[in-house]
Amino acid sequence: MINENNYETYFMSFIDNELNAAERAAVEAFVLTEPKYAAALALFEKTKLHAPNIEMEDKIFLYRFPEMDAKLDGDFKKSLYRKQAPVRKIIFTPNLMRASFAIAAMLILLIGLQLFKSESNVSESNIVESYIVETPLKDKTTVASTNILIPTENQTLANVALTTKAIAKNKTILASTNNTSNSINTNIVSSSSSQAIGENNSQNIVVAKFNEAQISSSSMETMATEEEKTILTTNYKEIDTEEEDRTINIGILEIDAAAFRGITRKFSALLKRNKIEK
């Protein structure tokens, strides 16, 4: 029964529409008994909210369409599968491993030999060149010790031959039949070359011209035998063999030429000694 203590509960249930018809009638009757209860019920009515007109945006995404459940035909789906080609696997059997190692070893040996040959050819050619240049000087034992004369680039072998013949015809020969004449010629050549070196560091021109009068009759016969020992009238470029900073480049390595030469000479001397001992 509605009274002063519980009327608020009834009023709230009333506005919440949770009372049955009898209870609603009781509430309406109670309100009429006193005006303050009518005011209280009106106040509770004011606490009731009314739904605003709010609509959801993008409602279209919530709908279901038959296309959403569409499925591909099974056969067609199978046709889409990607068929991968079988991968060939190389199996390394022991025999195959041995063969491959043998081939690799042979290849390495061949390459190494090729490299060794190319390097040795280069070094041999250098030695031969220097030997060719040095040989006439040693035979004559005349030219100063450390100066080696080689033809310049613009001079050809043909020129050398022609000049040799011309010298032979004109009898411009360096002749010596005895030690004295040798010493004389040596002095001539060395003095002329030293003078030329003094005048010009890059080129030495050695010209030996002798008059027939200057040659003694006694030496004429012996000179004929030594016509081949002519001195070539040519231009020579000076190379200083004592130059310390000369280097040999083998690949990336840079080796001091003098040290290398010294080592090779010692090595060759040892080999010769061993051969002799044997």
Add this chain to the structure above:
Amino acid sequence: MLIEPSFIHDQLSMTDLEFNICVDDYSDGVYRFILKISKNKEDTRDIVQTAFEKLWVNREKVKTLKAKSYLFTVAYHLMIDQLRKESKIIMTDSFDENANAITQGSSELKQLLLEAINNLNPTQKSLILLKDYEGYSYQEIGEIMQLSESQVKVYLHRARLILKNKLTHLEKMSA
């Protein structure tokens, strides 16, 4: 955490057409209900979307007549989870943009009522919204919010008393 409601039963599967009718009839209500509490349009859209997806997934279990309650239940629990995740328990000004929806009283009265509603906790707010906006009974609200009918009644009356006292205070001030 979402507990499957008790109104899920075996029945014939919901068709596309029935589902689309549910979208037409209930999507605005669910959206409005969640928006009033979460105050974030993006989050609300996500929640509504998820609720309808769940309805479609469980279409074989949910009766069409109970689809509305199911949608509100799922959406409410998603919203609570979202609020807990983002610590958005304090909700202010969520009713400002809809002040004109409250038809009673003067503008000052409306403003005070809006402030009072915003000061309610999410449970009280949800109870008021489900009752006043959607017209659910105490029993239905209890099913949606996983509360007993008596709990719904007590919590809802408590919320109304708060609002009534605010309005009384305002009327005294204006007098």
